[in-house]
Amino acid sequence: MAALKERMAQFISLTSEEYDYFYQQLTIKKVKKKEKLLQEGEICTHAFYLLEGCIRYYTVVEGEEHTGQFFFEGSWYSDYDSFLSQMPSKQYIETLEKTKVAMLSKKTLEHLYTKIPKFERFGRLMAERAYLGARKKNETLTLLSAEERYLHLIQQRPKVVERVPQHYIASYLGIKPPSLSRIRKRLAQNR
Amino acid sequence: MAALKERMAQFISLTSEEYDYFYQQLTIKKVKKKEKLLQEGEICTHAFYLLEGCIRYYTVVEGEEHTGQFFFEGSWYSDYDSFLSQMPSKQYIETLEKTKVAMLSKKTLEHLYTKIPKFERFGRLMAERAYLGARKKNETLTLLSAEERYLHLIQQRPKVVERVPQHYIASYLGIKPPSLSRIRKRLAQNR
DNA sequence: TCAAAACGTTCACCCAGGTTAATAAATTAG
DNA sequence: CTAATTTATTAACCTGGGTGAACGTTTTGA
Structure with a gap:
């Protein structure tokens, strides 16, 4: 998928071999509208890259849904909280349209951290981006x-x-x- | 400073030599109560580790202060936004008590990323923690x-x-x- | 040590957004 | 194509937090 290759290049420069190796680790999945990629209570084992479509993540508190964020094709998303700690997730990830995702497992990512150390940088940049996004949302909520x-x-x-x-x-x-x-x-x- | 050494060990395991090398790069600074470590408009060149005391960061919008977070001894903080992008900061960092900080410059950190690659992991873990903290605050604000x-x-x-x-x-x-x-x-x- | 400054509380009034419920409009599935 | 479902709007009433101003209380620093 060319789009993903370009996207990766924005984070780290990989040789074609490295990218291909990376790409082989991904699982591509097509998902219908309104299906869940993750449910509360499950452990989030994957990060998702959206090839097509649109998702939101939300939590349910006292029977009420609270949408945290929307993501479209070209974005990465994972429930970092659960993904990092491997504890049960408190959130749902749901498609809002017919969606095609590339799934990167935590296991694979950790393997990549070791095998291709550049991926540590990728992990850091992803976390930094996620942080800036979360802070931006914070700001709009408070201000x-x-x-x-x-x-x-x-x-x-x-x-x-x-x-x-x-x-x-x-x-x-x-x-x-x-x-x-x-x-x-x-x-x-x-x- | 033993406390910092232990704190670092929670993120990455460094040899004594590596830690000493790292420690030598830090600038220690004592700051009075109500002094600013960073002002709006300045570029945030350092990350701060609090050896003693307490700080808050805040932004000013339409003449009004909005406090984002408080940090105490044993925490790291930096205006990531400015620190990462090296663009002028939108926030103030201010001591709330007499405070002693260890300052780590962006330059040094990037040097460490290269010289001691373990620090990439440190950077990633810091960003991940920051992200989780920001998301937690988000949650309390919305829910x-x-x-x-x-x-x-x-x-x-x-x-x-x-x-x-x-x-x-x-x-x-x-x-x-x-x-x-x-x-x-x-x-x-x-x- | 004591005056000035900073901080915390209370009051009266106002308003954005919540709630409940009814209804209309748009989508979806059979 | 139409019934069922989902989504959006509106109305009437309620409430938590904002505002401005007055007044204590605590802290600070000269």
Whole structure:
């Protein structure tokens, strides 16, 4: 998959042999819309690279879903918490569209860390990116009102607004669907 | 500093020579209460290990401080965003007590990545920890009410409640001092 | 040691977002 | 193509936290 090769090159420069070796370790999987790649209680054994489609991760607290983030083709995602600690996950990973993923197991990744030390760097860069993403979301949650967060999302990640049903967006923004509707109405009037 | 040596050992196992080499690269600095280790606009050139004392990092948006996190002796902290990108920082790092820090420059760290490749792992583990911490804070912000966040803080990080002035705690919780006062009053009554 | 500054509490009023429930619109599956 | 399901909107009412201002209390530093 050319796209993945280019993506990897943004992190570390691999020889063609190294990349091929890496690629052989991956498991490709096609998943229908609304299927789960991970469920609460399971141990997250893989990191996922999205070749096509779209996923979200969410947690369930007191019967209520809280969407943490959306990812589209070209992104890596894993429940780091569980992936790193190999403890049961507290989150669900669910496809929002028909999705094609490349799966990289923890075992393989650790093997790669040893066999091709450059992958330590890859692991570090992934973690750093993940950290910056998490902090950015933190910031929008603390600094912005729900309306501002929505505007921000439209600006920064239009794909989300285009491709993701609104009640998931509400959940991501930390509000309820009626509130998002009110916000949208307000915005439509002031234009 | 024995404490730092032990702390490092939790991340990577270094020979005494390696540790000594590492330690020599650090700059030790004593800082008074309420001094800044980093200001908005500056480039964050160092990671800080707290030998003694306590710091917070915060951002200023529309004239208002938003405290992101508190750190005590035994922790590492850096504005990763600026440290990694070497772009001007958006945050302040400020001591809340008389503090002693060991400073590790980005240059040195990159030198260590090359000279002692184990440090790549150190860098990765630091980023992973930072990520998990940021995600945990995310969670408490989305899932809990202000009162629950405060109770959570008392439980999980009693040091913060003991050592940090309340208005900084309010800022960390994402509320205003009067609200924290109300919450405390409510809790005092229901006991 | 004591005046100034920083910090914490309380009050009255306001508002964004939650809740519940009804209804409309859009999607999906058979 | 249509019934069932999912998703989105609206309305009425409620509530936790914001705001500004006044007033104690504690800490600080000269």
